[in-house]
Amino acid sequence: MKSRSSKAPKTPAARAPKVLIVKLSSLGDVVHAMPAVQDLHRELPAAQIDWVVERAFAPLLTRCQGVSHVIPCDLRRWRKSPLARQTRLEWIAFRQQLQSQTYDAVIDLQGLTKSAMVSWLALTTEKGKRYGMANRTDGSSFEAPARWVADVAVKLEPHVHAVQRARLLCAAAMDYTVSTPPHFGLQPGRMAITQPTPTGLEDNPFVQRKPCVALVHGTSRADKQWPLSHWIELGQRLNHSGFLVALVHGNAREKEHSEAIAAQLSDAWVWPILGLEAVTDTLARCAGVIGVDSGLSHIAVALDLPHVQIYNFDTAWRTGPVPFDTPDAAPSPQARQARQVSVFAAPHPSLDAVWQAWESLATPVFCR
Secondary structure, rough: OOOOOOOOOOOOOOOOEEEEOOOOOHHHHHHHHHHHHHHHHOOOOEEEEEEEEHHHHHHOOEEEOOOOOOEEOOHHOOOOOOOHHHHHHHHHHHHHOOOOOOEEEEEEEEOOOHHHHHHHHHHHEEEEEEEEEEEOOOOOOOOOOHHHOOOOOOOOOOOOOHHHHHHHHHHHHOOOOOOOOOOOOOOOOOOOOOOOOOOOOOOOOOOOOOOOEEEEEEOHHHHHHOOHHHHHHHHHHHHHHOOOOEEOOOOHHHHHHHHHHOOEEEEEEEEEOOOOHHHHHHOOOOOEEEOOOOOOHHHHOOOOOEEEEEEEEOOHHOOOOOOOOOEEEEEOHHHOOOEEEEOOOOOOOOOOHHHHHHHHOOOOOOOO
């Protein structure tokens, strides 16, 4: 498909490049694309890196180092009422914001028709190009328009981790080599909620708060769930080990499950339903996280928290925890992996397997 570009003058050679990332959803997929931005920022430190994403996930990207501007869209909502007046007005506003700048590279990290449409709408400089995937990779969705829209379609190895797929595509687009462990660049903000003080000691400034471990039991897919009885016994073991157990949820049904688990524990903290910013910032203060394969579990990985990720399917090779570096150190992959592990079994991992994985992790950092 012929590239669409603006009629702007030729890009000066000395000007810092402008790159547009298109990765719309879902939460876990957005997190997996963050290391690609860190690579771009490291290789092209003067570059402006913008990102188009579903509005629900936009707050997370304001905490991602290297992202210059976040362009939110509401494609999921718009498609429910495409002919409504409000939809038309919001679409026009989105298109105007998207086309307010021209880009030297538009990189579609999603590979779907909807992301291809956004890439096609974005304006490039005279020499700018659109980049996308040339093929499907194992376990990931891919739709032909993503290849048709791309000026340059990058062929990827079919068996590749989701994090590495995004990194390799950006590297091919901007002509550099991926040679370091992934770093997510997710920086927590100041919207964390405060851990409760034990009853009767609210006015005592010398009260030592317990380290807390968050249990992420909620998932939109029933086949990813872990038995409620296992969550209860896991919480009891954590209590016995001196941890406060935090129960995390994103809707009313999941909150009921949190309350059912907390009712069987001696020391539990049921969080209210929090926005994405607040839940990210509060997770960052935890001593660790144990959770199913979900967006919040992937946020725990991005925050470099001690974490056990529970899988009922053998897909951890594609989306599970991977070693990554930190800004001030680059430990070996073996050392980094010890902080975050996945556990897989069908129909689901046993309680003992998850507990052994938790005990194998590096020493947790106490919550503040």
